[in-house]
Amino acid sequence: MRAHAIVTTVGHRCGSEASFTKVNADGVLDWASSTQPKRAIYPWSRASAYNSSLARFSHRIPYPISSNSYTQQIAALRKAGAALLDLTVLNPSRAFADYPHDLIHHAFADVHDFTYEPHPFGTESAREAVASYYDRRSLTVHPERIVLTASTSEGYAILFKLLCDPGEEVLIPSPSYPLFEYLAFAESISAIPYRLNYDGAWYIDFEDLQKQITSRTRAIVIVNPNNPTGTSLTSRELDKLVLIAHKMQIPIISDEVFTDYPVTPRCDIARTLIEVEDVLSFSLNGLSKVAGMPQVKLGWLVTNGPGAEQFAARERLEILCDTYLSVNAPAQSALPALLSAGEMFQKTIGSRLEANLQCLDKLLIGSAASRLQFDGGWSAIVRLPGMGDEQDSADKLLTEESVVVQPGYLFDLPTSYIVISLLTNPEEFEQGVAALCRLTERQLTQE
Ligand SMILES: Cc1ncc(COP(=O)(O)O)c(C=O)c1O
Numbered sequence: 299m300r301a302h303a304i305v306t307t308v309g310h311r312c313g314s315e316a317s318f319t320k321v322n323a324d325g326v327l328d329w330a331s332s333t334q335p336k337r338a339i340y341p342w343s344r345a346s347a348y349n350s351s352l353a354r355f356s357h358r359i360p361y362p363i364s365s366n367s368y369t370q371q372i373a374a375l376r377k378a379g380a381a382l383l384d385l386t387v388l389n390p391s392r393a394f395a396d397y398p399h400d401l402i403h404h405a406f407a408d409v410h411d412f413t414y415e416p417h418p419f420g421t422e423s424a425r426e427a428v429a430s431y432y433d434r435r436s437l438t439v440h441p442e443r444i445v446l447t448a449s450t451s452e453g454y455a456i457l458f459k460l461l462c463d464p465g466e467e468v469l470i471p472s473p474s475y476p477l478f479e480y481l482a483f484a485e486s487i488s489a490i491p492y493r494l495n496y497d498g499a500w501y502i503d504f505e506d507l508q509k510q511i512t513s514r515t516r517a518i519v520i521v522n523p524n525n526p527t528g529t530s531l532t533s534r535e536l537d538k539l540v541l542i543a544h545k546m547q548i549p550i551i552s553d554e555v556f557t558d559y560p561v562t563p564r565c566d567i568a569r570t571l572i573e574v575e576d577v578l579s580f581s582l583n584g585l586s587k588v589a590g591m592p593q594v595k596l597g598w599l600v601t602n603g604p605g606a607e608q609f610a611a612r613e614r615l616e617i618l619c620d621t622y623l624s625v626n627a628p629a630q631s632a633l634p635a636l637l638s639a640g641e642m643f644q645k646t647i648g649s650r651l652e653a654n655l656q657c658l659d660k661l662l663i664g665s666a667a668s669r670l671q672f673d674g675g676w677s678a679i680v681r682l683p684g685m686g687d688e689q690d691s692a693d694k695l696l697t698e699e700s701v702v703v704q705p706g707y708l709f710d711l712p713t714s715y716i717v718i719s720l721l722t723n724p725e726e727f728e729q730g731v732a733a734l735c736r737l738t739e740r741q742l743t744q745e
Contacts, residue, residue, distance in 0.1 A: 358484050368692060372702055383730040384702045385718040388676055390590035390647065393721040398643050402591065405635035409628050418619035420446025420598070424630035428598050431588070431637055437572050443601045443608065445615055448624045450555055450597045451481065453582045456618055457551055457599065458485040460611065462516040468551070469510050469518045471502070473709035475525045490515070491710070499671050500529035504538055511546055518543055521553040522569070526679055526709055526717040528561065528672025536568035543577045550579040555587040556675040558644055559651060564673060571602050578603040578611060589640020590647055596629045596636075647721070651676065654720040654727045661728070665735040666742055677717050679706070682734060684741035685714050692716055694741075699733035
């Protein structure tokens with residue numbers, strides 16, 4: 299079973315137990331008293347590699363993966379035939395009954411030429427299609443700056459190889475997407491968290507970010523909007539980040555997969571690094587989120603920044619990408635049609651996000667449960683008070699209300715926080731949110 303599948307469905311923490319963050323009396327997420335380890339995060343046992351009579355395998359693989367008790371409970375309940383309300387579905391092809399299967403079929407059916415023309419960065423016509431995608435967002439990107447990948451995850455792997463030697467480090471936001479640790483370990487590097495704080499809005503803790511920079515730091519990752527916090531970078535934050543990156547000569551990796559899903563349009567938001575010229579950076583995106591088509595396996599990265607540095611990066615990227623040539627040729631040929639189908643489907647996704655968010659906000663009125671503010675993305679973070687520190691709200695929701703959520707601890711959030719998918723079928727979503735409000739009221743009256 300792939301780690302990716304595990305972490306993106308319900309949640310898996312490979313043995314690291316506690317949530318590292320705390321909430322102070324004002325409900326502000328507080329990392330000051332954090333016991334979070336900052337270095338050498340090996341969430342799996344090194345010993346396991348030697349406990350085998352088989353050939354010796356590398357330490358890059360998080361083996362063995364043991365499912366946590368929450369995942370085990372869900373599996374047992376499903377096996378017993380329990381009807382569960384699932385608020386974790388982030389796979390668009392499962393979340394929508396009106397998923398555009400026919401449009402995807404037509405896009406591929408229109409491909410007639412299957413000549414294999416290997417190009418390390420992807421075919422010119424496919425890169426032009428990506429450039430047009432940016433053009434429709436009023437961003438000028440020359441196709442030369444575009445490198446096609448099989449997915450955004452592969453984009454990370456390529457960039458980590460480009461920028462880091464084994465033993466070096468990349469800075470990643472915390473809370474954020476749990477796959478980073480896996481991706482980093484697969485490249486024999488460490489993912490070092492820097493804090494995002496919340497005081498009614500999420501923001502980068504720049505003091506912490508700067509503290510984490512060492513002589514081993516090779517990249518700063520930002521996720522804009524972030525998953526699951528939905529944070530977008532403000533223009534001021536971007537300026538500050540670029541200043542630090544420029545001064546320290548550290549490239550930025552900007553994950554922009556959720557950029558087309560803003561929740562609240564804000565004018566002070568910096569949506570992309572594509573036009574930033576002062577520092578070498580890479581903007582990641584792909585069909586997985588842009589078009590709601592993770593199964594097509596086509597992503598891309600855009601090189602940004604000073605021309606000479608981009609050139610040097612691209613020369614090396616060419617060698618790396620040529621080694622694998624991993625992008626599917628029919629998908630590249632179908633890309634213009636896939637993008638245009640996907641951009642239509644984006645509107646369907648956008649309406650679902652909006653409707654579920656409205657439903658959430660309506661049901662939370664008068665409830666002690668509350669949601670954190672966010673700017674975009676497919677998830678919402680909800681705080682369920684009254685559970686007590688040692689109790690896990692996700693566990694309680696499952697056992698008492700048959701609701702499946704992503705536990706906050708998966709993202710290093712305190713256990714009273716849960717993450718729910720705004721892509722969920724609206725009926726199921728409403729029932730699930732009503733159940734979590736019910737549980738909160740019950741908990742508070744029992745206190
Ligand atoms: C922030 C973020 N980046 C990257 C990915 C992976 O995207 P892909 O399917 O293109 O590998 C995800 C998947 O959920 C994500 O949430």
